[in-house]
Amino acid sequence: MTYDIESGSVTRLLPWAGPEGKPCYVVTDGTGYVSRMADTVERLQLGMADGLLDHAADILADRRATPAQLRFLLARMAESLSDVRRIAESRGARLPVPVRPD
Template structure:
């Protein structure tokens, strides 16, 4: 079991939109791999939405309803991406300070 500062923030939330954490000594365990896979999907989705947003902004025929829908999707992707960045920042902060970071 890890200490509290080594808990991994998972890329999904629990009931009431509360954060979920994983406590494990095995970064290659089932839950860690599952979280890694979901993070990858979330980041890919954010990348696709950025392209979609760029196209929508360049298209004068994009309707207000289409833009609202896109903004809603982008907001969710930004939330997910922020959660991934926060989780990875915590993991990095708890890693061995003697290990190179680049």
């Protein structure tokens, strides 16, 4: 993350990938259209992860779950984990650096 003290802007990792799966960034003060869209996408992704966890609990409790159902669940969980990891990286990079007294 880069932080410009004069403008108050940061380089933010966005919650979606660009072409070829590469990370996308925006330089922002946190109030612009792209930042608000990123906040919305993060909320949706985290909500979908919650729903997926509930679904996983149901599938895993069902002893009749088929291998195809389990593979599908695992694929969706891998996608969701990738999203959540990107959100964590983005938010962690935007945390203020603690000032240590010397």
